[in-house]
Structures are given as structure tokens and as C-alpha cells.
Amino acid sequence: MKIAVVGTGYVGLVTGTCFAETGNTVTCIDIDQEKVKKLKNGKITIYEPGLEQLFERNIKQDRLFFTTSLAEGIQDAKVIFLALPTPPGEDGSADLKYILKVADDLGPLLSEYTVIVDKSTVPVGTADKVRERISKGAKVDFDVVSNPEFLREGVAVEDFMKPERVVIGTTSTRAHKIMETLYAPFVRQGNPLVFMDERSAELTKYAANSFLATKITFMNEIANLCELLGADVDAVRKGMGTDSRIGKRFLFPGIGYGGSCFPKDVQALAKSAKDTAYDFKILKAVMDVNTYQKTKLIPKIKEFFGGNLKGKTIAMWGLAFKPHTDDIREAPSLYNIEALLQEGVNIRAHDPEGMENVRRIVGDKIQYFNNPYEAAEGADAVFIATEWPEFRTPDFEKLNSILKSKVIFDGRNVYELDVMKEQGYTYFSIGREAVNVPKEVIHG
Ligand SMILES: NC(=O)C1=CN([C@@H]2O[C@H](COP(=O)(O)OP(=O)(O)OC[C@H]3O[C@@H](n4cnc5c(N)ncnc54)[C@H](O)[C@@H]3O)[C@@H](O)[C@H]2O)C=CC1
Numbered sequence: 386m387k388i389a390v391v392g393t394g395y396v397g398l399v400t401g402t403c404f405a406e407t408g409n410t411v412t413c414i415d416i417d418q419e420k421v422k423k424l425k426n427g428k429i430t431i432y433e434p435g436l437e438q439l440f441e442r443n444i445k446q447d448r449l450f451f452t453t454s455l456a457e458g459i460q461d462a463k464v465i466f467l468a469l470p471t472p473p474g475e476d477g478s479a480d481l482k483y484i485l486k487v488a489d490d491l492g493p494l495l496s497e498y499t500v501i502v503d504k505s506t507v508p509v510g511t512a513d514k515v516r517e518r519i520s521k522g523a524k525v526d527f528d529v530v531s532n533p534e535f536l537r538e539g540v541a542v543e544d545f546m547k548p549e550r551v552v553i554g555t556t557s558t559r560a561h562k563i564m565e566t567l568y569a570p571f572v573r574q575g576n577p578l579v580f581m582d583e584r585s586a587e588l589t590k591y592a593a594n595s596f597l598a599t600k601i602t603f604m605n606e607i608a609n610l611c612e613l614l615g616a617d618v619d620a621v622r623k624g625m626g627t628d629s630r631i632g633k634r635f636l637f638p639g640i641g642y643g644g645s646c647f648p649k650d651v652q653a654l655a656k657s658a659k660d661t662a663y664d665f666k667i668l669k670a671v672m673d674v675n676t677y678q679k680t681k682l683i684p685k686i687k688e689f690f691g692g693n694l695k696g697k698t699i700a701m702w703g704l705a706f707k708p709h710t711d712d713i714r715e716a717p718s719l720y721n722i723e724a725l726l727q728e729g730v731n732i733r734a735h736d737p738e739g740m741e742n743v744r745r746i747v748g749d750k751i752q753y754f755n756n757p758y759e760a761a762e763g764a765d766a767v768f769i770a771t772e773w774p775e776f777r778t779p780d781f782e783k784l785n786s787i788l789k790s791k792v793i794f795d796g797r798n799v800y801e802l803d804v805m806k807e808q809g810y811t812y813f814s815i816g817r818e819a820v821n822v823p824k825e826v827i828h829g
């Protein structure tokens with residue numbers, strides 16, 4: 386099938402590449418000329434494990450194309466995916482300007498029946514708005530379908546190629562059949578295509594993201610309580626998660642959820658609820674707790690160093706909002722960098738993929754190093770903001786010899802407490818006992 390994808394950001398590039406991989410001819414369209422130039426030259430624009438290989442193969446096999454022209458890109462396309470940004474507006478609601486602009490442009494360009502698919506995360510009622518905008522200029526039949534995306538960055542290819550489910554919102558039989566054909570190769574393992582109406586599909590996406598953010602936040606509060614009650618959140622997590630009604634996943638406490646989606650989607654759902662005069666209390670609490678959680682280690686760091694951090698040096702391991710991505714949008718690291726800089730701390734940072742993106746925002750206010758050991762050179766403490774696998778089993782001998790003092794503040798519970806005890810590190814983590822804390826420091 387010939388398809389077009391408008392927007393070659395994270396979702397657009399993965400969507401386009403994966404549909405090409407299953408034999409479709411795909412043209413991806415973006416207004417960012419630099420991006421399109423790179424992509425046309427066979428250079429991938431995001432870091433995503435496994436994507437580059439598929440991307441290169443499909444370009445070579447003439448199934449994946451890029452252009453800046455909407456008219457050229459959608460020519461002969463039976464299905465057009467809109468994978469456009471929906472950033473939070475000033476009031477927290479999703480800003481639909483990118484989607485509606487493309488909808489306006491698309492109408493007059495359609496030359497035969499086409500399915501237009503909202504792949505972006507959009508509030509309930511957006512499919513109706515897109516339909517209305519397109520119909521102003523369209524002279525042919527078309528359908529607007531809601532097909533929200535559930536992929537996670539870092540495992541996006543796997544999530545897209547083997548989805549647990551695909552949600553498709555349409556009441557049109559014609560569009561239903563086309564979407565079923567398009568997705569057939571991805572759901573062969575018995576995972577379902579879940580068909581529903583457009584509004585329900587739109588809400589499903591916000592409900593799923595908000596539920597996951599709530600699950601994490603609930604665990605963060607349990608962790609905070611563990612610290613006060615002298616319990617171990619790792620044990621509690623395992624004890625809870627083995628109940629299949631609760632499930633093991635997304636129960637890992639830490640310094641809050643970040644990324645381009647959970648924060649904005651929780652906020653947007655809360656705003657949608659408010660607009661209908663519904664007071665969604667849980668979502669408000671989730672946002673409050675997450676704000677607190679992001680910098681919850683700062684007071685501990687301050688207290689450990691006797692209340693004054695001026696002139697201290699901290700090695701920050703991890704900057705990306707989670708491992709296996711270079712994405713730093715709403716990354717907890719950024720909030721901690723800001724808080725530490727305000728206290729007069731020198732920050733020596735390392736992240737395997739995210740440093741360039743952080744440099745664009747923070748500039749030379751912090752220093753960047755190519756490996757975690759260089760970052761740790763002469764530091765008073767290590768702060769772990771992202772649980773990259775390479776931090777899990779460090780060469781402790783090497784680390785001992787370069788750190789000024791053996792202190793770790795771990796926002797992602799990377800190490801076993803026994804290992805920290807054995808290695809003689811003063812170790813603070815989330816929801817667990819603080820280890821080897823000198824008597825003069827009051828932490829429990
Ligand atoms: N990033 C993620 O992991 C996921 C994102 N989503 C949702 O998917 C949507 C897209 O997200 P991302 O891919 O992360 O966004 P992004 O910001 O990475 O990419 C969007 C792209 O659209 C392009 N664009 C803007 N206006 C355009 C126009 N008029 N014509 C053509 N291209 C245009 C931009 O230049 C950019 O390359 C959002 O609604 C997001 O919430 C859903 C699931 C996962």
C-alpha cells in the first residue's frame with residue numbers, strides 16, 4: 386500500500402520505517418528542511434536501538450522516501466498518518482495548531498478517497514475537528530481515524546513491530562478494512578486490533594498514559610513512606626508486583642517520571658476534565674507528587690554536606706529522561722541541575738546519548754565528559770539521574786581512586802544495598818535504607 390506520514394519526529398520516523406518494513410511504500414513529510422535533508426542522505430535523526438538498520442534497508446529497497454512537500458508526499462497515498470507535535474499550550478491543554486494546519490492544507494490536495502489517521506496524542510473531539518477542517522477544502526470522500534501510538538522510546542521498534550494491541554477508532558467500514566489490512570502483519574502473534582469509535586480511541590491514549598504515570602507515582606509515595614517507616618521499597622515492590630492483578634511493570638520508584646509524554650498527557654487530561662467541570666482529583670495529586678519527587682534528593686545532599694553546597698563538585702551520571710534514548714524532554718536531571726547550580730555546585734556530567742541535547746539548553750553552566758569516570762574525577766559525590774546499564778557494574782577500584790569522597794546519591798536505585806555496604810560507599814537511594822552514613826549526619 387502507498388502511505389504517507391506527516392511529521393518525521395520520533396513517532397513519524399518509527400511509523401514510517403516500520404510500515405516500509407512490512408512492504409508498504411512510505412513517504413515521510415516534514416517542514417524541517419534540515420531534518421529532511423539528513424534523512425534523504427540516509428542519516429537517521431533520532432537515537433533508537435534497531436531503527437537505523439531498518440531505516441537504511443528500506444531506503445535501499447526504495448520503499449522509504451522523504452520530502453518537505455505535502456503535495457508531493459501524499460500523492461497516491463491511500464492512508465495519511467499525522468504524527469505531528471501536540472505540545473502543551475499555556476493552559477496545559479494539547480495545542481492542536483500543527484494538526485489543524487496540516488488538516489487545512491490537506492483538503493484541497495486530496496484527489497481520491499483517503500484515510501487520514503491521527504497518530505498524535507490528541508484530546509477527545511480532535512478527529513471531528515480534523516474532519517471539519519479537511520472537508521472545507523476536499524472535493525473527494527475521506528475518513529478520519531484515531532489510531533493513537535503506544536510505543537516507548539528506547540524500545541520503539543519492538544513496541545511498533547510487536548504491539549500488545551493496536552487501538553483504532555473509526556465508525557467507517559471502508560476505513561476499518563484498510564486499517565485492518567495495514568496492521569495485519571503486526572498483530573499476527575494473537576495480539577488484538579481493538580476497534581472502537583474515534584472519541585473512545587482518543588481517550589484510551591490519555592487514560593493509558595495517565596494510569597501508568599499514576600502507577601509510578603503511587604510507588605514513589607510508597608517509597609517515600611518506606612524511608613520514614615524503615616521498610617525497603619524493593620521488597621514491597623516485589624511483594625506487590627507478583628500479584629498478577631497489579632503486575633510487575635512500572636512499579637519502579639525514582640526521581641519522578643519525565644519524557645515528552647507522561648507530563649504533558651497527564652496535564653492535558655486534567656485540563657480536559659476541568660473543561661467539562663469534572664474535578665479529576667487523582668491527576669492533580671499525581672502532578673504534585675511528581676514535582677516534589679524530581680528534586681527529593683536535593684535536601685538530603687544539602688544536609689549531608691552540612692547545609693552548604695557552595696563549591697562542591699557533583700558528578701551527574703545520566704541526563705536522558707530514561708536509558709536508551711537521547712531525549713531529555715522533562716528529564717528529572719534538568720530539574721536537579723538547576724537546583725544544584727542554584728546551590729553553587731559544580732556539575733560534571735556524563736550521559737551516553739543525551740549530552741548534546743542538554744548542552745543546547747544548559748550550555749557551559751555544567752561540564753560534559755565522555756565517560757562516567759572522567760565525570761567522577763575529583764567529585765565530592767556521584768548523583769545518578771538515569772539508570773543506563775553501563776552504570777550498573779562500575780569498576781569500583783577505579784572509582785574509589787578518582788572520587789574525592791565515596792558518596793552516591795542514586796535517584797534510580799541502581800545498586801544493591803549489600804554491594805554499597807561492602808564497597809564502603811555512603812549511599813542514599815529512593816525508598817531504601819541509607820547506607821554507611823557517618824554518625825554526624827542525621828539521615829535514617
Ligand atoms: N515520542 C514518543 O515516544 C511518543 C509520542 N506520541 C505522540 O505523537 C506525537 C508526535 O510526537 P513526536 O514524534 O515525539 O514529536 P516530535 O516533536 O519529535 O516530531 C514532530 C515532527 O513534526 C514536524 N512538523 C511540525 N509541523 C509540521 C508540518 N506542518 N508538516 C510536516 N511536519 C511538521 C516537526 O518538524 C517534527 O519533526 C505527539 O502527539 C506525541 O504525544 C505518542 C507515543 C509515543
Ligand SMILES: O=C(O)[C@H]1O[C@H](OP(=O)(O)OP(=O)(O)OC[C@H]2O[C@@H](n3ccc(=O)[nH]c3=O)[C@H](O)[C@@H]2O)[C@H](O)[C@@H](O)[C@@H]1O
Binds near residue numbers: 594639
Ligand atoms: O505516549 C507516549 O509518548 C509514550 O509514553 C510512555 O513512553 P516513554 O515516555 O517513552 O517512556 P516510559 O518508559 O514510559 O517512561 C516514562 C517515564 O517514567 C519513568 N518510569 C517508568 C517506569 C517505572 O517503573 N518508573 C519510572 O519512574 C521513566 O524513568 C521515565 O522518566 C509510555 O510508556 C508509552 O506507552 C507511550 O506511547
